[in-house]
Amino acid sequence: MGNASVCKLQTHESRVKQVRKREIVRAGTTVEQMVRAIADMIVTGAMQPGDRLDEISLAGRFEVSRTPVREALRQLCTMGLVDREPNRSAVVTNVTGRYLSSMFEAMAELEGICARLSAERMTVDERHALERMHRESMRLVHAGSEEDYAAHNMEFHTRLYRGAHNDHIFELVTQTRSRLAPFRRAQFRIAGRLAKSYAEHDGIVIAILRGDIQAAGQAAYAHVSIVSEASATFVRPDVPAPSTKAG
Numbered sequence: 001m002g003n004a005s006v007c008k009l010q011t012h013e014s015r016v017k018q019v020r021k022r023e024i025v026r027a028g029t030t031v032e033q034m035v036r037a038i039a040d041m042i043v044t045g046a047m048q049p050g051d052r053l054d055e056i057s058l059a060g061r062f063e064v065s066r067t068p069v070r071e072a073l074r075q076l077c078t079m080g081l082v083d084r085e086p087n088r089s090a091v092v093t094n095v096t097g098r099y100l101s102s103m104f105e106a107m108a109e110l111e112g113i114c115a116r117l118s119a120e121r122m123t124v125d126e127r128h129a130l131e132r133m134h135r136e137s138m139r140l141v142h143a144g145s146e147e148d149y150a151a152h153n154m155e156f157h158t159r160l161y162r163g164a165h166n167d168h169i170f171e172l173v174t175q176t177r178s179r180l181a182p183f184r185r186a187q188f189r190i191a192g193r194l195a196k197s198y199a200e201h202d203g204i205v206i207a208i209l210r211g212d213i214q215a216a217g218q219a220a221y222a223h224v225s226i227v228s229e230a231s232a233t234f235v236r237p238d239v240p241a242p243s244t245k246a247g
Contacts, residue, residue, distance in 0.1 A: 030064050034072035035079075037062075039182035042081050042092055044189075049094035053082060079179045097232060103180055104228035108221045110173040111160065115204055115220030118163030119213045127209055130159050134198075134205045141198050146188040149197070153184070156201060160220070163208075183231035190230055200226060 038058075041047045053076075058069045073090045076082035080099065084090040122130070134156065140149040157177070161170050177184070187193050200223040207216035 030062065031068045031071050031075070034058070034062050034064075034068065035075050036182075036185075038072065038076060039079065039081055040185065042076075042095075043182040043186045047092050049092050051092045053090040053092065055089075079182070081182065100180075100183065100231065101228065103176065104224060104231070107173075107176050107180055108224035108228070110169065110176060111157070111224045112217040112221035113169060114160045114164040114173060115208065116213045116217035117166060117169070118160050119208045119211055119216035121165045122163040122208060126159070126163055130156075130163070131205055131209060133159070134201055137201075138198060141194045144194065146194070149194050150185045150188055153188075153197065160204070180231075184227060186233075187227055187230040190233060193230060196226070197223075 038047070038053070047053075053073060055066045055069050055073070058072075059066045062069070073082055073084060077084055077090070080095060081093060082090045083093045118126075133152070137149065137152045137156070140152060158174075161173050164170065188197070200219070203219040204216060204223060207219050
């Protein structure tokens with residue numbers, strides 16, 4: 001193959017790679033995957049408070065341009081896992097027990113409201129769909145499938161939020177959930193947590209099917225409180241992160 005042909009082939013391959021990168025970014029999957037991967041490393045201790053998150057290194061690691069990396073870091077900042085000052089690299093923050101407890105306290109109240117309203121407002125079809133997906137999740141518990149159960153858990157709670165039929169509450173609860181997502185996923189690493197989560201969901205579902213507003217709210221509040229205790233396993237002591245400022 002001549003030099004001209006080789007150059008054309010290399011140029012074509014380069015363009016294909018660029019298109020693929022743009023397609024990935026446009027689909028939004030890469031940003032989501034990066035946020036999840038980095039958040040999980042922070043929560044599980046693979047990344048420590050004060051660790052720098054360099055855009056170039058992350059771009060190379062995830063094989064993307066720096067644009068989606070910036071978006072991922074922005075989302076991590078919103079979640080409280082990363083801090084970024086102007087003209088400085090992003091750094092891992094120290095998520096303290098006090099901070100996490102305050103978020104879970106708010107989450108428990110919001111989920112309790114959603115469960116109460118769902119018990120009152122869910123349509124018959126919505127109740128049956130909730131029950132059906134809950135029962136089907138037992139196979140995930142038996143299989144010990146943490147990732148699949150985490151995805152189911154997300155959908156289960158989303159149905160509760162939508163079942164409240166209140167757009168403002170839905171916005172508040174989903175925003176709060178996004179900040180707690182890494183810790184809510186991490187709980188399923190704890191032995192026996194899948195079965196316990198299923199049992200807690202069962203109490204919520206039964207109360208909603210019966211239209212028992214008070215019981216539904218109490219079950220949902222208790223469930224999130226237990227999740228908070230389980231997630232506390234991954235929280236670091238209440239100490240400040242190392243200073244990242246020069247001097």
